[in-house]
Amino acid sequence: xxxxxxxxxxAETIHDNKSKFERCIPQSITLNSGENLxxxxxxxxxxxxxxxxxxxxxxxxxDPDFTDCLIKKLASVDFPHPNSGKNxxxxxxxxxxxASE
Numbered sequence: 001x002x003x004x005x006x007x008x009x010x011a012e013t014i015h016d017n018k019s020k021f022e023r024c025i026p027q028s029i030t031l032n033s034g035e036n037l038x039x040x041x042x043x044x045x046x047x048x049x050x051x052x053x054x055x056x057x058x059x060x061x062x063d064p065d066f067t068d069c070l071i072k073k074l075a076s077v078d079f080p081h082p083n084s085g086k087n088x089x090x091x092x093x094x095x096x097x098x099a100s101e
Contacts, residue, residue, distance in 0.1 A: 024066055024073060041092055
């Protein structure tokens, strides 16, 4: 899985939990060489680091169960508390590509 251009603690936290998100890829989805699956999710990290809301903005995934799984896994991740002390909205693009052989 490649990580989006979001940087800092959010990207690091998602990267640290990438195996959770990769488990969402159903066996029915086969990625051909050079093909990527992209899912843009907007979510809000609350002041305690919990995800308080999340929604899929765009997706190239043909299976809605896949994006639903990503949302559920995202909600289970504990993010660092926002520096602002306020809820913080984040847009993140998950990009899944064929594993290198």
